[in-house]
Amino acid sequence: SIVKKVVEEEDRSRNVMVFGLVEEKNEDLNAKIVEIMEVIGEKPKMEVCRVGKGKDGRSRPVKVAVSSSLIVSQVISKSRRLSEKDKFKTVFLSLDRSYDQRAVHRTLVAELKKKKADEPGRQHFIRSGIVNSVEKTARSHT
Numbered sequence: 001s002i003v004k005k006v007v008e009e010e011d012r013s014r015n016v017m018v019f020g021l022v023e024e025k026n027e028d029l030n031a032k033i034v035e036i037m038e039v040i041g042e043k044p045k046m047e048v049c050r051v052g053k054g055k056d057g058r059s060r061p062v063k064v065a066v067s068s069s070l071i072v073s074q075v076i077s078k079s080r081r082l083s084e085k086d087k088f089k090t091v092f093l094s095l096d097r098s099y100d101q102r103a104v105h106r107t108l109v110a111e112l113k114k115k116k117a118d119e120p121g122r123q124h125f126i127r128s129g130i131v132n133s134v135e136k137t138a139r140s141h142t
Contacts, residue, residue: 008098013069015096016076023050023059033064036093039085040078044071063096104129 021032033048045067050060066072072095079093097105111131115124122133 012096012098014066014072016064016066016072017094017096018062018064019092019094020090021059021062023054029062033062036082036088036091037075039088040075040081042071042075042078044075 018033018036021036029048029050033046037043037046047065049063051063052060054060066075076093076095082088082091082093108126108129108131112124112126115122115131115133119133121136123136124131124133126132
């Protein structure tokens with residue numbers, strides 16, 4: 001039903017997905033996520049859990065539930081800071097997307113990679129569900 005879909009989207013809007021975080025037996029998942037949040041400069045109240053079925057040699061993503069979608073936006077916008085720390089170079093944060101949203105995003109990323117290969121002199125990025133391109137400048141942080 002439509003109401004169920006809206007409620008699910010609202011729930012997802014308050015989640016951040018963490019990928020690439022090594023999974024260990026008897027891990028203190030909360031402490032790991034708190035450390036990630038400290039690196040990006042946020043201290044939200046949150047609930048954390050791994051999602052999906054465990055597969056040999058692969059770490060499951062972590063779902064971090066926070067109190068509002070505003071906090072999610074702040075966390076995602078600061079997530080670039082993780083790459084500055086060697087410990088978290090392989091960790092990345094993403095919005096909690098539904099199956100359909102993931103399929104659309106996958107298509108956009110493929111289009112983005114193609115544009116980067118075809119037009120290396122320009123800067124390409126995804127904004128509002130569209131791949132955009134601009135001329136590269138000395139300081140191009142858009």
